[in-house]
Amino acid sequence: MSETVVKLSDAAIRRQILADFWFYFRQNRGAVVGMWVFLGLVVLAVFAQVIAPHDPTQQYRDALLTPPFWQEGGRIEFLLGTDAVGRDMLSRLIHGAQYSLFIGVVVVSIALVGGIFVGLLAGFFGGWVDTVIMRIMDVILAFPSLLLALVLVAVLGPGLTNAMIAIAIVYQPHFARLTRAAVMGEKEREYVTAARVAGAGTMRLMFKTILPNCLAPLIVQATLSFSSAVLDSAALGFLGMGAQPPASEWGTMLAEAREFILRAWWVVTLPGLAILISVLAINLMGDGLRDALDPKLKRS
């Protein structure tokens, strides 16, 4: 019985890679839990209009600062209580998921695309292009990210869009550095030389040949940046520089709640808890991703 070597099609190879990846990812229980929670959040965010029991901006004048339903004074129609102007906490929290996910996706997309582009240029061309680009990245990295984002927003004006742009700019150097390092590592390898000899042009070399092999660290950094973006935008919201009231962004909710910390614990605790759970879920997934994508680290 001889075994013939089966040549897999490209699609079959991709499926195999995915299956391998899933096998390793699954082994990390925390990562799987994180993934389910994250998917739950996505569902909440997408179907917020349908799921939320009330309109998040609707103020119920007769139910200011109502405690959650299990406490004395709580009402069943406001499961998690209401805030200082009578808005339902649960509905606001659910809509808050929309903000957080939106922010995460936008910030990471901008930072990723920009960072990859810049990193490819620097890594590929080397020389003075590399030096100049990396110096600029280093300068940005010298500023504590929140501070820089804060000043940027102060200059551009407070608001969600500006907050997202500011954070994305601040995260970009991380992606640029990673890409550049990966490109420099891959540039010297034989398969690149082979492609070049075969006549591949610069653009093709950059995007089709080298980039796919640098993806693993970028994906891990992307999840890290996603969770950081949620945290940083909440921080900006808390400082009054992010999404403005009456937006039901979790950080903004915390800013409004500050004066009630001793009187109404739920107005303060719940939004922060929502942030914590979301960020934790993403970080758990990120850990799992890193272990599954980096074969060196975890085996046996």
Added chain:
Amino acid sequence: MALLTIKNLTVRFATSTGAFTAVDGVDISVSPREVLAIVGESGSGKSVAMLAVMGLLPDTATVTADELIYDGHNLLTMSEAELRKLIGREITMIFQEPVASLNPSFTVGFQIEEVLRFNLGMNRKTAFARAVELFNAVGISEPETKLKAYPHQMSGGQCQRVMIAIAIASNPRLLIADEPTTALDVTIQRQILDLLMDLQEKHGMALILITHDMGVVAETADRVVVQYKGRKMEEADVLTLFENPQNSYTRALLSALPENATGDRLPTVADFMAAEAKP
């Protein structure tokens, strides 16, 4: 009266894809002053077996044996503290990658004097003097200067000499050498081997030499154990093994030697096994 007796040694590793048996029911014994060569391909379990004896395997390994006796001491039932009185003193080991086997953050002098001070109770001055002696004995020139060097400042051959010096510092009765020359330059390999054999004779140590090089076996060993995929294939004294190998795997190994090559294609072990399988 054997110095080291191993009966039915089995080592299993817990891996993400299930249990892996690296050593499968191996029997080995070594007499005092004897040179035993354990030979086999990579993956035959020869290193793992010896690491198991020394207690140097990671927690993912399960070691079982019917007997694991050194000089009357039952290694299986001894406590960690008791084992540490033997390991590093009466039984020592040197490894394949000499530079990586030395701590990059400390001088080589620190690393050898550590053994002298902790295992032999010497004070600093005595330890230093003895270290110089040992360096001389292993052929390191300018020992006083070299003692202050860091491993990355020395060559592979020099580092292996340091490892040997550390290993003989406590006058061990058994020295286990795990592929000591594989990672070295061909020109240095000869020197290190000669040094090892020289020291073995001078100090009257038993030496277990793990190698995949049959040529080395022919030159140095008294007895030979052949291992393949975790199992012992054959055991014989060196002359018998070369002249009249009993096991087909042994014959395959011997026929794969470049010296035995006839024709234009060097036979591999797989070729030989396939040929033997045919009726």
Added chain:
Amino acid sequence: MIKFVFSKLMYLVPTFLGITIIAFGFVRILPGDPVLLMAGERGISPERHAELSALLGFDRPLWVQYFDFLGRLLQGDLGNSLVTNKPVMTEFLTLFPATVELGLVAILIATLIGVPVGVLAAIKRGSWFDQVSMTAALVGFSMPIFWWGLLLIIFFSGILGWTPVSGRISLMYYFPDVTGFMLIDSLLSGQKGAFASAISHLILPSVVLATIPLAVIARQTRSAMLEVLGEDYVRTARAKGMSPARVVGVHALRNAMIPVITTIGLQVGVLMAGAILTETIFSWPGIGKWMIDSISRRDYPVVQSGLLLIAGLVMVVNLLVDLTYGLINPRIRHK
């Protein structure tokens, strides 16, 4: 080694210039007239406008303004606050020690707890301690610290009444500012209960600020230790019959600490960002709070200079970390 130090120092200069350009550029990239912006909604008379423009140099070409700015910067002149009219440098130096005190205590807490936890988690890999501590670290690392601070205030100040809510020391104590560090000054003052008051004010903010660095350090230490414990030279140390305590504590730790010390140093940048939030919540009179207040009051000279000083500080710390790394990594120290 000398070459190493020299190249790191050389690297400082262009980065520092870059920082000054950004700090300088912030105010000027605002759309519209900067003087009008500073005047705010009040509006300004044309004569006053011309006066201010000339005073602040806005009527001159941009590159002249920049070199002017740079020149004054090198002499330590950062301009005056628009709100208090006092020199920015003076205000900075007054508030700086408060942040340093907070940051130092935070980093101390983070290191003294983080490193041992990381080492133990690595030694007992897979045990309940490992899993619990690393999960706790992940939670700490995922926490919005402004919320964490508020929670601790609710619990320790509100419910238990153990700690105060804000400030550095109880208002009933007054003593001269010798070092600017409340812990030291309160001891020096000799007043009864002053030191205790300083500590009780310091404890909650420093724990909050220490949370993220602690989590990061614990995780990094664990992974560095795990990597080192798998190295050949650790196996050699065991083969030499060294006790487990010595193998881990001397042979392994010495090498694992190299990347860990780098991590600790880099946390300073994280601390500065965290300080902004922590100082705001606890009304701690340091630079973080100063920056926030200045941003909302549009006190641009302060914002500009604050940015510069903080970034400069982070840069210097990063340089020190790099140099320290060169010192403790024997492969670089001994060429």
